[in-house]
Amino acid sequence: MQPMLYVCFPITELKPAGNKPSLLGRVADSKECAYLILDSKDKQFLLESFKIFGILSESHNYGIRRILELIKNYIQ
Structure with a gap:
């Protein structure tokens, strides 16, 4: 058994890398990155x-x- 901690956050909190538009309402490109800024x-x-x-x-x-x-x- 391995303990896990799951964290859920809204997709609107992710900041796409570069000049990509928000991930909301679209499919991410292959290997596309986004950042969760804390x-x-x-x-x-x-x-x-x-x-x-x-x-x-x-x-x-x-x-x-x-x-x-x-x-x-x-x-x-």
Whole structure:
């Protein structure tokens, strides 16, 4: 068994790469990329996701702790 964390967000939140139009109402091209931009308005979502991910398993917890340690060292 492998724990998973699924996150759903509206397609309107994706920003297409380059000068492509929104993905809403069209089929994406093969290998087309889009970005989910997270900023300060999303900090509560990110914190809660990190908490949940850290609870999923010991290895997930270890990974989250290492990521947070890197972020902490980067900020200081």
